[in-house]
Amino acid sequence: MPDLIAALLISLLKAVLVVLGLLTTFAYMTLIERRLLGRMQIRHGPNRVGPMGLLQPAADAIKSIFKEDLTVTLADKLVYTLAPIVAIGMALTAFGGIPAGPAGSLFGENPWVYNLDAGILALLALTSMGVYGIFLGGWASGSKYPMLGALRSSAQMISYELGMGLSILGLLMLVGTTSFHGIVGWQAQNGVLILFQSLGFALFLISSFAETNRTPFDLPEAEQEIVAGYLTEYSAIKWALFQMAEYVNMITASAVMATLFLGGWKGPQFLNAVIPGVSDWPLVWLIAKIAFFLFLFIWVRATLPRLRYDQLMRFGWKLLLPLALANTVVTAAFLAFRGSGGLWFLGVLSLAGLLALLLMSDRVRVLWNRPTVRRPESEAVRAGGD
Amino acid sequence: MMLAFILLGALAIVGGVITIAARNAVHASLGLVGTLLCVAGLFATLNASFLAATQVIVYAGAVMVLFLFVIMLLNANQPVTSRDPVPYVRELAGIGGTLLAGAFVVLAFTYQDPRPLAEGAGALRGGTALVMGETLLTRFLLPFEAVSILLLVAIVGAVALVQRPAAQPDGVPDELEEDVGAPQERRQVPRPAALSSEGEVRA
Numbered sequence: 234m235p236d237l238i239a240a241l242l243i244s245l246l247k248a249v250l251v252v253l254g255l256l257t258t259f260a261y262m263t264l265i266e267r268r269l270l271g272r273m274q275i276r277h278g279p280n281r282v283g284p285m286g287l288l289q290p291a292a293d294a295i296k297s298i299f300k301e302d303l304t305v306t307l308a309d310k311l312v313y314t315l316a317p318i319v320a321i322g323m324a325l326t327a328f329g330g331i332p333a334g335p336a337g338s339l340f341g342e343n344p345w346v347y348n349l350d351a352g353i354l355a356l357l358a359l360t361s362m363g364v365y366g367i368f369l370g371g372w373a374s375g376s377k378y379p380m381l382g383a384l385r386s387s388a389q390m391i392s393y394e395l396g397m398g399l400s401i402l403g404l405l406m407l408v409g410t411t412s413f414h415g416i417v418g419w420q421a422q423n424g425v426l427i428l429f430q431s432l433g434f435a436l437f438l439i440s441s442f443a444e445t446n447r448t449p450f451d452l453p454e455a456e457q458e459i460v461a462g463y464l465t466e467y468s469a470i471k472w473a474l475f476q477m478a479e480y481v482n483m484i485t486a487s488a489v490m491a492t493l494f495l496g497g498w499k500g501p502q503f504l505n506a507v508i509p510g511v512s513d514w515p516l517v518w519l520i521a522k523i524a525f526f527l528f529l530f531i532w533v534r535a536t537l538p539r540l541r542y543d544q545l546m547r548f549g550w551k552l553l554l555p556l557a558l559a560n561t562v563v564t565a566a567f568l569a570f571r572g573s574g575g576l577w578f579l580g581v582l583s584l585a586g587l588l589a590l591l592l593m594s595d596r597v598r599v600l601w602n603r604p605t606v607r608r609p610e611s612e613a614v615r616a617g618g619d
Numbered sequence: 620m621m622l623a624f625i626l627l628g629a630l631a632i633v634g635g636v637i638t639i640a641a642r643n644a645v646h647a648s649l650g651l652v653g654t655l656l657c658v659a660g661l662f663a664t665l666n667a668s669f670l671a672a673t674q675v676i677v678y679a680g681a682v683m684v685l686f687l688f689v690i691m692l693l694n695a696n697q698p699v700t701s702r703d704p705v706p707y708v709r710e711l712a713g714i715g716g717t718l719l720a721g722a723f724v725v726l727a728f729t730y731q732d733p734r735p736l737a738e739g740a741g742a743l744r745g746g747t748a749l750v751m752g753e754t755l756l757t758r759f760l761l762p763f764e765a766v767s768i769l770l771l772v773a774i775v776g777a778v779a780l781v782q783r784p785a786a787q788p789d790g791v792p793d794e795l796e797e798d799v800g801a802p803q804e805r806r807q808v809p810r811p812a813a814l815s816s817e818g819e820v821r822a
Contacts, residue, residue, distance in 0.1 A: 312645070350747045354672035358659075361680030365652070368684065372645060372691050380691065387688050391681055398676075411669075411748050 247346050252325055259480040260290035266531050273535040300469035307375030308466065316373055317467070317474035320366020324481035327359040331488045332413050334498045334515020344498075344515045345413075352412040353405070356489060357398060360444065364390045366478060367446075371463035382462025385452050385542060392549040393443035393450075399557035400436035403564030404493060407579075417497035427494040429579045432560050432586040434494045436553055441486040443549065446479060448534040452542055487526030488519065495522050544602060551600045560586070624664045631657035644690045648683060655679045667746035 264279065264286060271278025280286040304313060329346030336343050349355045364387055371383020404426055405411060408419045420426055427434045443450040454462035464475055491497060498519045500512035512518070540548065560583070567579045590597070634657060637650025655678045662671035703709070732739070744750045755763050 309643075309645075312649070349668060351668040351672045354669065354676070354748070358672045358675035358680060361676050364680065364684055368687060369645075369649075372687075384688065384692060387684050391684055394681070405748075409749075 243342055244346060247342070248329060251329055251346055255325060255328060255481050255484060256477065258484055259477050260294065262480050262484075262527065263293065263476075264289050266534075269528075269531050270535050273532070294473075297470055297473040302469040302471065303466070305375055305466045309373040309375065312369050312373035314471070316366050316368075316370035317471045317478070318366075319369065320363055320478035321474045321481070323359050323363040323366065324478040324485065327356050327363075328481065328485045328488065330356055330413065331485075331492055331519075332417065332498055333519045335513055338513070338515040348412070348414065350412050352414075353401065353416070353489070353493070354411050356485070357394075360482065360485065361390075361394055363478065363482060366475070367463050370467065370475065374463070374466035376466060378459045378461075379463050379465045381459045382454060382465070385459075386446065386463060389446075389450065389452055389545060389549075390444060392546060393440045393553070396436060396549055396553035396557050397440035397444060399554065399561060400433045400440060401493060402557070402561045403433050404430050406561070406564055406568055413492055413497065416493060417499060420496045421499050421502075423576060425494065425496040429576050430494065430560070430564075430583055431580070432556065432583045432590070433564075434490070435587055435590075436557050436560065437494070438490065439553060441490065442530070442533065443545070445482045445486055445530075447483065447530055449537040449540050450545060451539060452545055483527065483530055484523060487523040487530070490526055491519060491522035547600060547602075552597060556586075556590070620664050624661060627657045627660040627664065631661065645687065648686050648690060651686075652679050652683045655683065662746075665746075666740070666743055669746050669748045669751045 267289075268278040268280075268286065278286070279289045282288045282292045304310065330349060330352060332343075332345040332348070333339075334344040338344055367386045367390075368383045371379040371381075371386070374380070404416075407426070407429060408416050410416065410419075416426075442448075446452075446454070452462075454464055459465075464472060467475060496518075498515065500514065500518040502512055504511045563582060563586075564579065567582070571578075631654045634650045634652075634654030638647050638654065641647040641650055655674065659671045659674040659679065662668075662674060742750075
C-alpha cells in the first residue's frame with residue numbers, strides 16, 4: 234500500500250510540475266511572441282517592465298487577476314464560468330501523455346504523467362473536447378458577436394479535426410501502434426517519420442494551426458468582423474484562462490508534431506559519437522523541438538494574412554481532407570504491396586506529392602477561392618450596385 | 620476499478636436525468652455530453668481503451684458539438700411551454716420506459732456469458748486499436764461494411780436534401796451564364812481597376 238501511495242504522490246508531483254511548466258511557458262510565450270513580432274515588423278515590442286521587458290508577464294498576470302471580473306446580465310452564469318475552466322482543463326490534461334525521455338530517466342522516474350496504449354487517440358480525444366470551452370463561452374456570453382465567434386469556431390474545429398485525424402492515419406498504419414512510446418521507438422530504428430510522411434506532416438501542420446485558432450485561421454476572434462469573437466464579453470482572469478488554453482494547445486500541438494514526425498524525445502543519433510548518450514537525454518530534445526514549432530507559429534503569424542471564412546471551410550474540405558485521404562490510400566497501398574521493399578520509396582512518393590502540391594498551388598487555389606454555388610440574388614445586387 | 624466503474628455509472632445516470640429534465644436545451648445537451656464522457660470512462664475501466672477514445676472523439680467531440688451547433692444556430696434553447704401536439708405522449712413514454720426498464724432488469728438477472736469471463740478478457744488484450752481492427756475486419760466484416768454503406772447513403776441523402784435547386788430562373792440570359800467563376804470579365808460596364816484586378820476573390 235505505501236508503494237501505491239508513493240506512486241500516486243509522484244504522479245501528482247509530476248502533474249503539478251507539468252502544469253507549472255506549461256503555464257510559465259505560456260507567460261513567457263506571450264512576451265517572446267510580442268518581442269519577436271516586434272522584431273519582424275521592425276519595431277521594439279514590450280521592453281519597459283524589467284530588463285528587456287522580462288517582467289512583463291508578471292505585470293500582465295497581476296493585472297488580469299486584480300481586474301474586475303465582469304459578468305454580463307444576459308449571460309448564463311454557470312456555463313459562463315464553466316467554459317474557460319473546460320478550455321484550460323482539457324488543454325493541460327492533454328499534454329501529460331507525451332513522453333519527454335526514456336523510461337526512468339528523470340531522477341529514476343518516468344518523464345511522463347500518464348502512459349496509455351491509445352496515446353495519440355486519447356490526446357486527440359482530449360483536444361477535441363477543447364472545442365467546448367470556446368463554443369460554450371461564446372454561447373453563454375448572451376450576446377451576438379460571441380455567438381458568431383462560437384459558431385465559426387465549432388464549424389472550423391470540427392472540419393479540421395477530420396483532416397488532422399486522417400493526416401496521421403498513414404503514419405499510424407506505417408508504425409502499427411498508437412502509443413507515443415511505440416512511435417518514438419519506431420523512429421529511433423527506422424528514421425524520423427517526416428521523411429516518409431512529408432505530405433502527412435504538411436497536412437497535420439496546417440490542421441494544427443486551424444485547431445489552435447492561430448493565424449491564418451484565427452477566424453473565431455477576427456477582430457475586424459466580430460470584435461473578439463467568443464472572448465468579447467470575457468474579462469480579467471477568465472479571459473486570461475482562455476488565452477492560457479490557446480497557448481497551451483499550441484505547445485501541445487508542437488509537442489505532438491515533434492513526437493510524431495521528428496523523433497520525439499530522441500536526439501539525432503550521430504551526436505552520440507561526440508558526446509556518448511546525448512541523444513537519450515530527457516527533456517532537452519523535446520523542448521528544443523517544441524521551441525522550433527512555437528517559433529514557427531509566431532513566424533507564420535507575422536507573415537500570413539487571415540483567410541476569409543468561406544475560404545477556410547473550402548480549404549479544409551476540398552483540399553486538406555481529400556489529400557489526407559489520398560495520403561492514407563497511398564500509404565496503405567505501399568504497405569500492402571511493398572513485399573520487402575525499402576521505406577525510401579514511400580518517402581519519395583510523399584515528397585513528390587508535397588512538391589506537386591506546391592508547384593500546382595496556383596492551379597488548386599481556385600478550389601477554395603471560387604464559389605461553387607451561384608447565388609442569383611447577390612449577383613443581381615452586385616450588378617446593380619457596381 | 621470497481622469503485623470507478625460504479626461512480627462513473629452513477630454520474631452517467633445523473634447526466635441522463637439532466638438531459639431529460641433541464642429546461643434549457645443547451646444545458647440538456649451538456650448533460651448528454653457528461654453521460655457520453657462517463658460511458659467513455661466506463662469503457663476505459665473495462666479495459667477497452669480504443670473504444671473509450673473513439674467514444675470521446677466521435678460522440679462527445681463531434682456529434683454533440685453539431686447538436687449544440689444546431690441548437691445555437693436556431694436559437695432553440697428557450698424552454699417549450701406550449702401543449703404537446705401528440706396526445707398522451709407523456710403517459711405513453713412512461714409506459715414504454717417502464718417496460719424497457721423491466722426488460723433490462725429481467726436481462727440483468729437471467730444473463731449468461733456466451734463464454735467464460737476469463738477467456739473473454741484474455742481475448743480483449745487491452746482493447747487496443749490492433750485487436751479492434753482485427754475483429755472488425757475479419758469476424759464482423761460484413762456488418763462493418765454494411766454500416767459503412769448505410770452511412771454513405773445517409774451522407775448522400777443529406778447532400779440531396781440541402782442542395783439548392785439547380786435551375787432557378789435568375790433573370791440573367793443563359794449565354795451570359797457560362798463563365799460563373801470569373802464574373803468580372805463578362806460585364807460590359809467598365810469597372811475601376813482596383814476592383815476588377817486578376818487576383819480578386821469574391822464570396
